[in-house]
Every structure is written in structure tokens, then in C-alpha cells.
Amino acid sequence: MKKLIIGILLTLPASVFAQPSSQVAWTPEQLNFVKNGNPSKGQELAKACAGCHGDKGISPSPTYPSLAGQLPxxxxxxxQDYKNGNRADPMMGPVAQGLSEQEAADLAAWFGSQPAVFQSASLMNYEQAENLVKNGNRERTLPPCEVCHGKDGKGQAMDIPALSGQNAAYISYTLKTFKNGTRRNDIYSRMRLIAESLTDQEIDELGFYYQNIKN
Ligand code: HEC
Ligand code: HEC
Incomplete structure (x- = not known):
């Protein structure tokens, strides 16, 4: 029996073992540090991000997330999650590893200060998505998205992102990675639990819904 258990443990991927979903802890010092990020230094550094995220954080491609207007x-x-390996991505991992904490705070200040741009998308099933956003679903113990992401989709302190104006393709891609567990950097599994009970079709509709919210 003992051998069997050891055998099973050896075959499990390292990620199964109690790895925190994020190493970022929001202490008052940490919050102040990010709040004091220097946007003009961030603007300089952001030249390295422009190819994928656009000059001012409006992504030129629907598969890359826009960063403009996002909460710093x-x-x-x-x-930090990309840097520490808590969020895995072959493009962002190496980018984040090359940034100091100060540079990350400066970049966050710059992109956060840029205005988000509204880009309309054709809607699939507006009513169904709106119903999930505003009412959730009791049978599936799904809370309404707007409880956390806000009525205007602009997010909330500290770690709940704005979704309004974000690319639909990116939103549905990232929700599917929460659903299948490849994205696991959400503290308390808040998004994994929600995404698990959404169908892929609902996920796609929610992406279009949020891309269409005016900022
Ligand atoms: C080669 C393309 C590329 C470059 C260059 C790049 N990124 Fe990214 N970035 C991506 C992709 C792709 C994703 C989405 C990855 C995923 O699904 O986790 C992403 C995601 C992000 C996210 C998460 C956004 C969200 O809504 O969760 C942040 C923050 C970010 N990038 C910041 C930066 C910064 C700052 C730079 C420059 C220092 C940069 N990126 C350079 C491709 C790039
Ligand atoms: C209990 C609060 C809560 C609720 C309810 C909630 N979210 Fe989230 N959501 C979060 C948090 C916190 C994060 C950030 C996770 C992290 O740290 O990466 C997040 C992240 C996301 C992201 C990733 C955004 C990005 O830029 O990568 C998407 C997309 C998203 N949520 C969509 C939704 C949708 C759609 C609903 C409703 C079906 C919903 N959320 C309901 C708390 C919530």
C-alpha cells in the first residue's frame, strides 16, 4: 500500500503540490509600492511591449490582451505571477523574468493611465450573456460577474481586472484556461470555480459581451 502511494505521488506533476496560486500579498507597503510606480519610466520601458500590446496598450491583435486602462x-x-511561474505563458514568462519589481510597477502605472478604447464586436447571444453578468445562476451557484468585475466592467481594487473593452478572443481564451486549470494564478480559485461551471458557448458569449461594454 505504502509503495503504491509513493508510486502515485511520484507520477504527479509538481504543480499538484501545494503551490500558492500567487506570491503577491497585498500588504499596505506592497499597495503603496505599486501606487508609486513612475508612469514616464513605464512609458520608456513599454516600447518593448508595443509589438504585441500596442503603443498605448491597445492590442493590435485580438489574441493579445489590451492593457490600457487596466488596474495597475x-x-x-x-x-509577478508570470515571473514566478504562477501563470505560465511562453511569451510572457521570459518578458516578466527580465523585469525588476520597480520596472513592473512603472509599466503598470503607465498602461493603467492610458485610456481604454472601445472596439465593438458582433454579438452572439446578448441576453444570455447579460443574464449571467447581472444575475448569475443559482442552480450552478454562479455569482453574477458584476458583483466582482463591477456594473461597468471596470474591475475593483485590488486584483479584480477590468473586462470592458478587452478583446473577446482573449477573454474567452483565458476563461477556458481557468476552466481547464492551466491558468491557476487566481487567489482562492475564484475564477477557476466560476469558469468550471460555464459552457464553452457561454464563455464565448461573455467575451463578446464584455468587448462591447463602452468604457
Ligand atoms: C511577443 C509578444 C508579447 C510581448 C513582447 C509582451 N507581451 Fe504581454 N502578453 C502577451 C500574450 C500572448 C499574453 C497573454 C498570455 C496568457 O494567456 O497568459 C500577454 C499578457 C500580458 C499581461 C496579462 C494581461 C491580463 O489581462 O491578464 C500583462 C500584464 C502583460 N502581458 C504585460 C506585458 C508587458 C509590460 C510587456 C513589455 C515589458 C509585454 N507584456 C510584452 C504577449 C506579449
Ligand atoms: C468572486 C469574484 C469574481 C466573480 C464573481 C467573477 N470574477 Fe472574474 N476575476 C476575479 C478575479 C479576482 C480575477 C483575477 C485573477 C488573477 O489574479 O489573475 C478575475 C479574472 C477574470 C478574467 C481574466 C481577465 C484578464 O485580463 O486576464 C476574466 C476574463 C474574468 N475574470 C471573467 C469573469 C466572468 C465572465 C465572470 C462571470 C461569469 C466573472 N469573471 C466573475 C473575480 C471574480
Whole structure:
């Protein structure tokens, strides 16, 4: 029996073992550090991001997320998560590893200060998506998205991202990675639990819904 258990443990991927979903802890010091990020230094550094995220954080491609108008604390947390391997991506991993904490805070301040741009998308099933956003679903114990992401989709302190104006393709892609567990950097599994009970079709509709919310 003992051998069997050891055998099973050896075959499990390392990620199964109690790895925190994020190493970022929002202490008052950490919040102040991000709040004091220097946007003009961030603007200089952001030249290295422009190819994928656009000059001012409006992504030229629907598969790359826009960063303009996003909460700096959320942006900073994601950069630390990529750096520490808590969020895995072959493009962002090496980018984040090359950034100091100060540079991450400066970049977060710059992108967060840029205005988000509204890009309309054709809607699939507006009513169904709106119903999930505003009412959730009791049978599936799904809370309404707007409880956390806000009525205007602009997110909330500290770590709840804005979704309004984000690319639909990116939203549905990232929700599917929460659903299948490849994205696992959400503290308390808040998004994994929600995404698990959404169908792929609902996920796609929610992406279009949020891309269409005016900022
Ligand atoms: C080669 C293309 C590329 C470059 C260059 C790049 N990124 Fe990214 N970035 C991506 C992709 C792709 C994703 C989405 C990855 C995923 O699904 O986790 C992403 C995601 C992000 C996210 C998470 C956004 C969210 O909504 O969760 C942040 C923050 C970010 N990038 C910041 C930066 C910064 C800052 C730079 C420059 C220092 C940069 N990126 C350079 C491709 C790139
Ligand atoms: C209990 C609060 C809560 C609820 C309810 C909630 N979210 Fe989230 N959501 C979060 C948090 C926190 C994060 C950030 C996770 C992290 O740290 O990476 C997040 C992240 C996301 C992201 C990733 C955004 C990005 O830029 O990568 C998407 C997309 C998203 N949520 C969509 C939704 C949708 C759609 C719903 C409703 C079906 C929903 N959320 C309901 C808390 C919530």
C-alpha cells in the first residue's frame, strides 16, 4: 500500500503540490509600492511591449490582451505571477523574468493611465450573456460577474481586472484556461470555480459581451 502511494505521488506533476496560486500579498507597503510606480519610466520601458500590446496598450491583435486602462495592481500582480511561474505563458514568462519589481510597477502605472478604447464586436447571444453578468445562476451557484468585475466592467481594487473593452478572443481564451486549470494564478480559485461551471458557448458569449461594454 505504502509503495503504491509513493508510486502515485511520484507520477504527479509538481504543480499538484501545494503551490500558492500567487506570491503577491497585498500588504499596505506592497499597495503603496505599486501606487508609486513612475508612469514616464513605464512609458520608456513599454516600447518593448508595443509589438504585441500596442503603443498605448491597445492590442493590435485580438489574441493579445489590451492593457490600457487596466488596474495597475492587477497588471503588477500578473507580471509577478508570470515571473514566478504562477501563470505560465511562453511569451510572457521570459518578458516578466527580465523585469525588476520597480520596472513592473512603472509599466503598470503607465498602461493603467492610458485610456481604454472601445472596439465593438458582433454579438452572439446578448441576453444570455447579460443574464449571467447581472444575475448569475443559482442552480450552478454562479455569482453574477458584476458583483466582482463591477456594473461597468471596470474591475475593483485590488486584483479584480477590468473586462470592458478587452478583446473577446482573449477573454474567452483565458476563461477556458481557468476552466481547464492551466491558468491557476487566481487567489482562492475564484475564477477557476466560476469558469468550471460555464459552457464553452457561454464563455464565448461573455467575451463578446464584455468587448462591447463602452468604457
Ligand atoms: C511577443 C509578444 C508579447 C510581448 C513582447 C509582451 N507581451 Fe504581454 N502578453 C502577451 C500574450 C500572448 C499574453 C497573454 C498570455 C496568457 O494567456 O497568459 C500577454 C499578457 C500580458 C499581461 C496579462 C494581461 C491580463 O489581462 O491578464 C500583462 C500584464 C502583460 N502581458 C504585460 C506585458 C508587458 C509590460 C510587456 C513589455 C515589458 C509585454 N507584456 C510584452 C504577449 C506579449
Ligand atoms: C468572486 C469574484 C469574481 C466573480 C464573481 C467573477 N470574477 Fe472574474 N476575476 C476575479 C478575479 C479576482 C480575477 C483575477 C485573477 C488573477 O489574479 O489573475 C478575475 C479574472 C477574470 C478574467 C481574466 C481577465 C484578464 O485580463 O486576464 C476574466 C476574463 C474574468 N475574470 C471573467 C469573469 C466572468 C465572465 C465572470 C462571470 C461569469 C466573472 N469573471 C466573475 C473575480 C471574480
Amino acid at each position: 495592481t492587477y497588471l503588477y500582480k500578473q507580471l
